[in-house]
Amino acid sequence: MSKINAFYAQSGGVTAVINATACAVIETVRKNRHRIANVYAGHNGIIGALTENMIDTNKESASTIAALRHTPGGAFGSARYKLKGIEENRAQYERLIEVFKAHNIGYFFYNGGNDSMDTAHKVSLVSKHLGFPVTCLGIPKTVDNDLPVTDNCPGFGSVAKYVAISTQEAALDVLSMAETSTKVFVLEVMGRHAGWIAAAGGLAGTTPEDPPHIILFPEIPFKKAAFLKRVKECVKKYQYCVIVVSEGACYANGKFLAEAGTRDAFGHTQLGGVAPVVANMVRENLGFKYHYAVADYLQRSARHIASAVDVKQAYAVGEAAVKFALAGKNGRHADHQTCFGRTVSMAHRRGATFTHRQQGENGAAAIHQQRRIFDHRSVPPISAASDSR
């Protein structure tokens, strides 16, 4: 019988380190060639399987695969694409299994966030139902750091580092200008409904006087009067005010301060543009000159400043996923199982958790705790790392 292959796909918003996970999956499979012959990577995620548009990674040299560890973006293309339930779209699952059968794919490694874990789970159940059992493993990734069961997600650490350093650097700039010019700086960060990235802005300071002076979390309803009062106090006391605002900041009734007006394939509102809203609010009510920045894709693609711990973790979860599949499942005779929780526990657990509640109730303690969790030293810049390409 011909050897079993694996299918690997990236899904959802990419990160600065998702390709390190791809690198780990492919390299670990290559170390186990007697068990898994090849990794086919989906072009644009699961869509690559549905359209039979897959990249034969065996055609890539070891140095090309190794270079993935240092490359941001999603090397094979990612997708926001949700498979419906089998009762709603049986044909789509049949097509998937048809393609898996044609390429003798017994393992499905899906590298994504919450929705991707759902897809991996569905495929694991349905493949059995359709008589072609595939071992499905979800591999965690999201800058938002909001996957259940995980205590931190690959991708987050690098964004946290980028946001903390950018806040610190921009704050020095504003402070230089504050006497005669700019008094307020607003940095907008990602995270959707989770304030982890916003909280990371707090890593910039070591004392209560240090910037950022205000962090607007999505978990804490925005109160305009209290916010403006605090901005005024900060400018009076420190001459300037640095604000980190989460893209998901919202009012008590759940209405976002800003949204782009579009939705993705999962039905999620596209967020973005809160920084100018907040900055204008400050100018209109207090008259202070401001600058603002929307970190947007810069934060999640910033490989030049990626966290070394994050890179290691991203690699570790990919490696663990393959080992887990091989150890527990004995080739293609495996039962179906999603295991991102267990993978994370094995490869990724780093002590205390940092809950959204803590962020709201005790920001300073939470930030201190986060500092302990992450030891984000620089990785070599791309130019240095690319020696091996």
Ligand code: F6P
């Ligand atoms: O889910 C991760 C994330 O980076 C969010 O923080 C952000 O809101 C979203 O993706 C942006 O998604 P897209 O790139 O599809 O617009």
